[in-house]
Amino acid sequence: MTEEDTPATGGRYADGSVGYPAHPIGPDGAASTGEVVLTGIAGTVETWTVSTATPPGVRAPNLLAIVSFDVDGGPIRMIGQVEAAAIAIGDRVRLGPPTQLRDPERALRPQGVQSYVGHRFVPVED
Amino acid sequence: MFVDMERVAIVGAAMTRFGERPEWVAELLTEAAEATIADAGIDRRRIDHVYVANMASGEFEGHAGIANRLVHDCQLIDAYCARIDQTSASGGAGVYAGWQAVASGAATCALVVGAEKMTHRTTAEATDVIASLTHPVEYQHGVTLPSFAGLTARAYLHQYDAPRESLAHVAVKNHRNGVDNPHAHFQNAVDLETVLTSPIIADPLRLYDFCPISDGSAGLLLMPESIAREVSDRYVVISGIAGATDTHVVHERPDPTRMGAVAASGERAYAMAQRRPTDVDFAELHDMFTILEFLQSEGLGFFDPGHGWEAAMDGVTARDGALPINPSGGLKSKGHPLGASGVAQVVELVTQLRGEAGARQVGGGVGLACNVGGFGNCVTTTIVEAAG
Numbered sequence: 094m095t096e097e098d099t100p101a102t103g104g105r106y107a108d109g110s111v112g113y114p115a116h117p118i119g120p121d122g123a124a125s126t127g128e129v130v131l132t133g134i135a136g137t138v139e140t141w142t143v144s145t146a147t148p149p150g151v152r153a154p155n156l157l158a159i160v161s162f163d164v165d166g167g168p169i170r171m172i173g174q175v176e177a178a179a180i181a182i183g184d185r186v187r188l189g190p191p192t193q194l195r196d197p198e199r200a201l202r203p204q205g206v207q208s209y210v211g212h213r214f215v216p217v218e219d
Numbered sequence: 220m221f222v223d224m225e226r227v228a229i230v231g232a233a234m235t236r237f238g239e240r241p242e243w244v245a246e247l248l249t250e251a252a253e254a255t256i257a258d259a260g261i262d263r264r265r266i267d268h269v270y271v272a273n274m275a276s277g278e279f280e281g282h283a284g285i286a287n288r289l290v291h292d293c294q295l296i297d298a299y300c301a302r303i304d305q306t307s308a309s310g311g312a313g314v315y316a317g318w319q320a321v322a323s324g325a326a327t328c329a330l331v332v333g334a335e336k337m338t339h340r341t342t343a344e345a346t347d348v349i350a351s352l353t354h355p356v357e358y359q360h361g362v363t364l365p366s367f368a369g370l371t372a373r374a375y376l377h378q379y380d381a382p383r384e385s386l387a388h389v390a391v392k393n394h395r396n397g398v399d400n401p402h403a404h405f406q407n408a409v410d411l412e413t414v415l416t417s418p419i420i421a422d423p424l425r426l427y428d429f430c431p432i433s434d435g436s437a438g439l440l441l442m443p444e445s446i447a448r449e450v451s452d453r454y455v456v457i458s459g460i461a462g463a464t465d466t467h468v469v470h471e472r473p474d475p476t477r478m479g480a481v482a483a484s485g486e487r488a489y490a491m492a493q494r495r496p497t498d499v500d501f502a503e504l505h506d507m508f509t510i511l512e513f514l515q516s517e518g519l520g521f522f523d524p525g526h527g528w529e530a531a532m533d534g535v536t537a538r539d540g541a542l543p544i545n546p547s548g549g550l551k552s553k554g555h556p557l558g559a560s561g562v563a564q565v566v567e568l569v570t571q572l573r574g575e576a577g578a579r580q581v582g583g584g585v586g587l588a589c590n591v592g593g594f595g596n597c598v599t600t601t602i603v604e605a606a607g
Contacts, residue, residue: 099355099356099359112468112471113356113468113470113471114354114355114356114468139374139475140370140371140373140374140377140475141370141373142366142369142370142372142373142421142422142423142424143369143419143421143422144361144363144365144366144369144420144421145418145419145420145421146342146343146346146363146365146420146421147343147346147361147363148343148344148346148347148350148361148363149343149344149347150361151361152361155360155361155366157360157361157362157366157369157370158370159370159470159475170470170471171356171470172356172357172360172362172370172469172470173360174360174361182373182377194359194360194361195359195360195361200347200358201278201347201348201350201351202351202355202358206355207355207358207359208355208359209359210359211356211359211360
């Protein structure tokens with residue numbers, strides 16, 4: 094894997110709010126003051142879907158979830174693929190290692206505009 | 220702030236048949252533009268502004284500069300022209316641009332035409348063109364607009380303890396309405412069982428929860444009301460129109476079941492029209508997915524949050540209900556040629572207000588259209604009323 098991955102870090106802003114992804118300017122109108130690292134912590138599945146009509150170069154079916162991480166200033170939410178056979182609202186997950194998420198050669202948006210390497214959610218074993 | 224502003228009238232309205240069409244986007248634009256000019260019955264030399272609403276003619280068929288093409292093909296030279304792209308809300312944004320031109324006095328006769336040609340591409344290709352509006356952290360995971368709908372539908376059903384069947388009622392209703400619309404992509408009724416057993420597209424949503432990929436075009440001709448009175452005895456007026464924008468990253472919204480830009484654009488349009496949600500007699504909402512009809516009807520204040528599903532199941536939003544929603548068949552049945560849809564919504568309002576809707580005619584003198592881009596990312600709301 095040669096492509097640089099999308100870092101799993103959100104932004105922290107002067108007004109105390111957080112968000113993912115980090116934006117150049119926060120809700121308070123000021124530049125981001127720091128990062129929130131989301132790897133290594135567990136979050137909760139807020140909702141999920143299995144997409145069967147996927148674009149070229151995307152796995153099918155594509156299990157996707159919106160996950161909420163309870164962090165200082167949070168919650169902070171992420172959307173992403175899930176590496177699991179099934180999932181439910183309320184399940185606990187964490188981010189797995191960087192992986193190729195879709196085939197960049199078949200995506201409409203060229204590499205360089207964005208990365209196609211990122212993190213899938215994986216279930217947290219109780 | 221709107222007290223002294225002259226009202227903008229719609230003097231012409233027309234649309235092509237939506238569906239799988241052999242024509243390319245420029246030909247569809249011309250068909251709708253010519254039908255709109257003919258409907259208005261005015262000399263084309265009066266047209267001084269032209270707005271072409273279109274999301275992706277470059278991506279779909281490698282054709283940029285389509286506003287210029289339309290002006291030349293319809294011999295509207297030397298009118299000012301511009302292409303308006305606001306993704307799926309391009310049509311509503313085009314209407315807003317035309318309204319701004321006339322209301323400001325920059326134009327005395329503005330032609331607004333929306334169009335998209337999509338069906339020559341595979342479903343996967345068309346889905347990716349539309350998904351290219353997403354943020355990179357969404358796009359890299361293969362997130363599509365249908366998958367946003369699945370994620371949101373699951374959250375809505377969970378949060379409000381609504382039955383899955385409530386979404387199917389939207390599909391059944393809008394397909395039934397589309398039977399009586401000769402311009403609709405689909406003119407066939409479906410039953411609940413058909414919807415609920417159709418293939419899963421984005422769980423819990425199934426095939427019949429989604430609008431089709433369509434080709435088509437629609438047009439409107441706008442003038443100041445003072446001039447409209449002289450040239451038309453069947454004009455209607457835009458009494459309120461506004462737009463708003465929500466987060467680009469959908470998951471950053473605090474509640475996925477609330478569409479902030481729908482609410483904001485609606486409140487602004489109501490304020491301009493000096494109307495309230497209870498004044499609206501019928502509405503055309505952006506039911507690209509069945510769940511969106513619930514979210515918009517709540518965001519626009521027709522129903523309390525979490526209660527839109529009850530209205531669908533109780534028949535309140537049916538054509539013979541207290542608040543008919545999508546008498547045209549909506550995007551669900553009529554089809555969704557991206558740039559055309561927002562214009563076609565207003566064409567339906569005009570048709571209804573003129574009393575020309577035939578078997579799908581509903582009553583009342585105040586209609587509302589809500590056009591949604593992305594998954595509530597950018598929204599326009601337009602209120603149209605009978606003149607008088």
